[in-house]
Amino acid sequence: xxxxxxxxxxxxxxxxxxxxxxxxxxxxxxxxxxxxxxxxxxxxxxxxxxxxxxxxxxxxxxxxxxxxxxxxxxxxxxxxxxxxxxxxxxxxxxxxxxxxxxxxxxxxxxxxxxxxxxxxxxxxxxxxxxxxxxxxxxxxxxxxxxxxxxxxxxxxxxxxxxxxxxxxxxxxxxxxxxxxxxxxxxxxxxxxxxxxxxxxxxxxxxxxxxxxxxxxxxxxxxxxxxxxxxxxxxxxxxxxxxxxxxxxxxxxxxxxxxxxxxxxxxxxxxxxxxxxxxxxxxxxxxxxxxxxxxxxxxxxxxxxxxxxxxxxxxxxxxx
Numbered sequence: 001x002x003x004x005x006x007x008x009x010x011x012x013x014x015x016x017x018x019x020x021x022x023x024x025x026x027x028x029x030x031x032x033x034x035x036x037x038x039x040x041x042x043x044x045x046x047x048x049x050x051x052x053x054x055x056x057x058x059x060x061x062x063x064x065x066x067x068x069x070x071x072x073x074x075x076x077x078x079x080x081x082x083x084x085x086x087x088x089x090x091x092x093x094x095x096x097x098x099x100x101x102x103x104x105x106x107x108x109x110x111x112x113x114x115x116x117x118x119x120x121x122x123x124x125x126x127x128x129x130x131x132x133x134x135x136x137x138x139x140x141x142x143x144x145x146x147x148x149x150x151x152x153x154x155x156x157x158x159x160x161x162x163x164x165x166x167x168x169x170x171x172x173x174x175x176x177x178x179x180x181x182x183x184x185x186x187x188x189x190x191x192x193x194x195x196x197x198x199x200x201x202x203x204x205x206x207x208x209x210x211x212x213x214x215x216x217x218x219x220x221x222x223x224x225x226x227x228x229x230x231x232x233x234x235x236x237x238x239x240x241x242x243x244x245x246x247x248x249x250x251x252x253x254x255x256x257x258x259x260x261x262x263x264x265x266x267x268x269x270x271x272x273x274x275x276x277x278x279x280x281x282x283x284x285x286x287x288x289x290x291x292x293x294x295x296x297x298x299x300x301x302x303x304x305x306x307x308x309x310x311x312x313x314x315x316x317x318x319x
Contacts, residue, residue: 018111019257020135020211024273027304032130033123034276034302035067040204040309068302069121070278071132073109075102076286078294095293099283102297106281112259114303115211115266118315135273136264138305139313185318188216188265190223194247196267196312201249205310210245210252211266215319217256220245262319269310276304 042061079095114135121133186192193210200207212220223245245252252267260266279300286294305311 017258018107019255020115020273021107021111021275023209023270024275025271027274027276029070029276029278029302032070032278033067034070034278034304035065036304036306037063037065038307039063066305066308067121068133068276068304069123069130070276070300070302071113071130072298072300073106073113074299075106075109075297076294077102077297078292080292082291095295099295099297103281106297106299108259110299110301111257115257116259116261118261118264132302135266135303136261136313136315138303138308139311185263185316188212188219188314188317192314193220193223193245193265193267196265196314197247197249197252200267200269200310200312203309205269205272205307205312206250207252207267207269207310207312208250209255209266209268209270211255211257211260211268213260213262213319214256214258215262216260216265216317217254220254263315263317265314265317267312267314269307272305272307272310274304274306275301277301 040061077095077098079098113132117134118136119131119134120137122128122131124130197207210220243253245254277299279298281297281299284296284298286296288294
């Protein structure tokens with residue numbers, strides 16, 4: 001009998017990149033409702049005083065207290081005693097192989113949770129899991145206002161956005177979804193990008209990353225940018241074409257993300273985001289049930305928006 005020709009290697013082309021998680025900061029949490037504070041400066045104004053006048057206390061504004069719920073994510077692997085005992089093609093230890101694979105899948109799940117959905121935080125209840133408020137629920141730049149090309153929803157839907165930063169509870173109408181109140185979408189354009197970058201700048205942000213789907217990245221590569229600027233082609237700083245876009249407010253990097261919500265583009269200042277872990281990645285050995293070994297990979301984490309106003313979402317885009 002001719003021996004089978006089975007290569008002793010396993011090929012897996014599934015992508016494992018997690019651009020948002022890889023570029024965000026990391027921190028710790030001590031409660032299931034992780035809270036933090038933000039503050040700002042008073043608007044600049046003409047400051048002149050009368051000579052010899054009495055001094056009056058400055059009117060101060062309290063800090064803003066924000067919070068997000070810790071979400072538990074797990075992967076459970078079970079391998080029979082037989083699978084551990086036999087000689088497997090492409091790997092030595094079946095349990096170790098499956099654990100490594102599950103760890104990569106868990107990180108992909110987290111990336112999808114953070115950037116692939118539009119959801120407010122939820123406290124959870126008996127029989128209901130806690131949910132963290134995803135990336136797009138923290139955009140201070142999208143706070144309610146007059147509906148224009150720079151905003152993403154109709155006036156009616158915009159009025160629901162004022163509580164987006166850390167809000168919980170039901171949404172009004174379409175609310176925080178990939179479509180506007182009229183259920184329509186629009187093309188991703190350079191004008192929309194410029195308007196978002198301008199909004200971030202006006203609110204004090206300095207965005208450095210624009211995260212998008214592969215199709216939106218192809219669209220962005222055709223943007224004209226500031227054609228009169230000269231940049232070094234060797235380091236790919238071709239205006240509005242490859243990796244770095246030179247805007248009126250500084251350079252931003254276009255980053256394609258496989259897990260990105262398909263109708264949204266995110267304008268981000270990456271050092272203003274943090275993954276706060278109540279329980280970092282850990283492996284737990286579960287009780288044996290018969291002739292098998294079971295392991296759980298677990299993490300409990302949330303998303304901290306250190307400065308919501310530094311970021312902006314372009315919603316309701318054609319996929």
